[in-house]
Each structure stands twice: as structure tokens, then as C-alpha cells.
Amino acid sequence: MKQEIKLPEIADNVVSGFLARILVKVGDVIEKDQSIIEIETDKAATDIPAPIGGKIVDIRVHAGDEIRVGQTIMVVENDVRDVTDVKEVKGVKGVTEGKDVKVVMDAKSEAPHDLTSSRPHVLTPAYLVPASPSVRRFARELGLDINRVKGTGPGGRISNDDVKAHAKEVIQSPKSTQFAGYAEVPDFSKWGPVDYQPMSRIRTITAESTVNSWQTIPQVVQFDKADITEVEKFRLMSKTAVEKAGGKLTMTAILLKLSAMALRQFPKFNASVDMKNKQIVYKNYINIGIAVDTELGLLVPVVQDVDKKSLTELSVEINGIAERARNRKLTSEEMQGGNFTISNLGGIGGTSFTPIVYPNQVAILGVSKSGIEPVYRDGEFVPRTMLPLSLSYDHRLIDGADGARFLVWMCKVLEQPFLTWL
Ligand code: CAO
Secondary structure (H helix, E strand, O other): OEEEEEOOOOOOOOOEEEEEEEOOOOOOEEOOOOEEEEEEOOOOEEEEEOOOOEEEEEEOOOOOOEEEOOOEEEEEEOOHHHEEEEEEEOOOOOOOOOOOEEEEEEOOOOOEEEOOOOEEEOOOHHHOOOEOHHHHHHHHHOOOOHHHOOOOOHHHOEOHHHHHHHHHHHHHOOOOOOOOOOOOOOOHHHOOOOOOOOOOHHHHHHHHHHHHHHHHOOEEEEEEEEEOHHHHHHHHHHHHHHHHOOOOOOHHHHHHHHHHHHHHHOHHHHEEEEOOOOEEEEOOOOOEEEOEEEOOEEEOOEEOOHHHOOHHHHHHHHHHHHHHHHOOOOOHHHHOOOOEEEEEOOOOOOOOOOOOOOOOOOEEEEEOOOEEEEEEEOOEEEEEEEEEEEEEEEOOOOOHHHHHHHHHHHHHHHHOHHHHHO
């Protein structure tokens, strides 16, 4: 039995979306709830899951198309035994605005699955530039990266004219850094069996964002080790109290709190570089991103106003955002506006690593695994708990001495937190 899959309602007042990617192809056998396409709108980027399973026999849209809610995306053929009943159910808001829609009854669960379900897809900085789908498509057609276009509209909104102005600039600039396109990879199957898997949206965005960072930010990494023996004692002593409040007191929360203090002490690290206007943007708020490892890839939710929150509040908040990141429940707002980032890999292991500065930020703190080490003090070796830290920073704004001072300050305060009282 052939059934059409239509674009469900994506969000309130959104009537169409721009088709970023098709995640399946004709002939694929898909399962119910499997993501089939990725849609971008002004408000969000969203995976659209298949409301039914089956074999795809026709795909009626193309990447780059603007698709309207209710438009047929693809046709699926499935075994009628999987779908026992197709009923009209009153009151379910669905593919056609304001009208009743067909609801597929699953033979086993008896539970109705409306055709409108869609999972919010997390946003990363690559998606956060304000531009309509048609403007994004225009930029894409010209081979331009929308993230590099300066918007002149309200709130930096990008118009077609902005894209054209950027295109002109790119064409006229002999030193243009506009990305020229990806090189073909060789046919690896010549040397052995291979599998092909489409890149997920998160993977693609991480790839694009790190390439952007790598190409535009000259990065230096400063390493140090902090003696956290006393902090560890405090952490273990306070763990239960924080747990009662719903948080988990780990080094991430402590470093979050400490980073907020460091950013106030060293405002350059809380700034952004605006090369186009040859200015530095100093921010008077302290928002810090936390790198979270999820099954789908890296996500960086942002904790806002870190300096105004207690350690317990921060521990609870980290728990919440990490869980929401792992369950793909983060909102686009929670991914925006970070000034600095912490990437703690110490829960996994490692002695050091060099994190990459996020675009529009100037520094990121990498944290590796703490451990007890012999430290030479007052004529003898004593066991101390040492935490390896690495600070990557943007050399356009931050000089080596600044980077060293920042990290040394952090290490000193970790060793003797009372120093911040002075
Ligand atoms: N050294 C030693 N142990 C550490 C540690 C460190 N630096 N950091 C955390 N730990 C311990 C914790 O205390 C905890 O121990 P227990 O299980 O005994 O309580 C354990 O490691 C696991 O910690 P956690 O992951 O649950 O909590 P967290 O607050 O330390 O970290 C989060 C939260 C979200 C940062 C982390 O889970 C995560 O996703 N890290 C990966 C970040 C990442 O991918 N970075 C790379 C980005 S760039 O490629």
C-alpha cells in the first residue's frame, strides 16, 4: 500500500521551510520515526521523522526547495499488516492547518501517532544568523557562506542586497578567504569494502564551524596544571548538599564559576573580534558555553549570567542542560550568546588536548583528567591532586603573555580560592 508523507506543521505560524537535506533515498526501507529530511525555517532547524515505516518509492522534493506545510515529501510503500487502520480523528491539528488529519493506528500499540510530530533539532552557531530561508538559499546558490554575510537590517538581519554586497566583496577581493568548495575524495572501494553514511546535521555543522574557526582564527594553546587538592576536598565535602538541590558538583561546575571570575578579571577574554569594522566588542555579561558529548555529536549549550549564580545553581543548571542536550531537547535560545567555552574531557580521560576556539569567541578552556602526582615542595615530594588545563585563544586579540596570565591566575585561585577575596 502506497502512502504519501507530507510536511507536518513545524512551529506556530510557520507555513513553509527550506529543505536543507534529504536523509534517505528511493529504495531505502525506513522505520517509523526515522529522520527523513532536515528543514530550516527562520525559527529553527528541524528533523522531520517519518510518521510511518516502509520502502521509499518516490521522493518529490529536492534539497534547496522551499516546502509548504502539507506538501507531499515522499511516497512510501508498506506492508498493510503494519498498518491496521487509517482513521479520521477529530481535533488533531495536522498537515492542513485548522483541519482534521489522518492518524495512523499502529497494530501493536493501538496508540495513535499523529502525522504532525517533529523533534526539535538543536541549533548551533552556524544556524543563528538572522536570514530568511529564501535569502539563505540565494547565498547558497551563489556558493557563499551565509555566516560571513553582514546583515544591515534590524538586529543584523540579512537581506538579498546584503548577500549581493558580500558577493561583490568576495569577487573583488584577491585575498578572499571565501571557501572555494570541497575536494573530491578518492574511490576508497578500490582498496577494500566501504560503507557510505550521510553526515548528520550536527556533524555537518560541527565540521563547518570548526573549519570556519580553523581558517579565520589564529590559535595559540597555553598549558598549565592546577593543584586542586584543597578544591577536591571541598568538592567531596559539598557533594551531598549539591545533590540534594538536584545538581552534581563536578569540576565542570567549579571551573564554570571560576571562569566567570576570570572573565571579569581579564575582560579581553570576554570579547569578540570584529575585523570588518576593526573593533573589539567587550561584553558586560558573562555567558559561558559548555561542550556536551552526546550520541549525536558535540553540542554547546550556553549558561547565561554565570557570574550571578551560585555554585549549587550552576551545578543544577549543568545537569539540566547536559540532559536536555542528550535528549535533543535544547531550544535554540539555549545554544546562543556564549562568550567563552569550557570543554571538560576529564571524565573520559587524557592528559591534555588543544580545543578549538568557537567562532565569535576568543578563548576556550580545555580540561583533562585530574590525578594524584608527586609535587616537589619545601624540599620533598608530596602527593597532590593536579588538574591539567589548556587554554586556546585567538591571537588576533590575545597575546601570549595575556594567555599565560589568565591561566596562571586560574591555577592560583584553584590552589587558593581565598585569593579572590583580596
Ligand atoms: N578529572 C577527573 N575526573 C573528572 C573530571 C576531571 N577533569 N571531570 C569530571 N570528572 C569526573 C566527575 O567527577 C564524575 O565522577 P563520578 O562519576 O565519580 O562522580 C565523572 O568524571 C563524570 O562526570 P560527568 O561527565 O558526569 O560530569 P561533568 O560535570 O564533569 O561533565 C559534561 C559534564 C557535560 C561536560 C560532560 O559530561 C561532557 O559531555 N564532557 C565532554 C565534553 C566534550 O565532548 N568536549 C570536547 C569538545 S571539543 O571536541
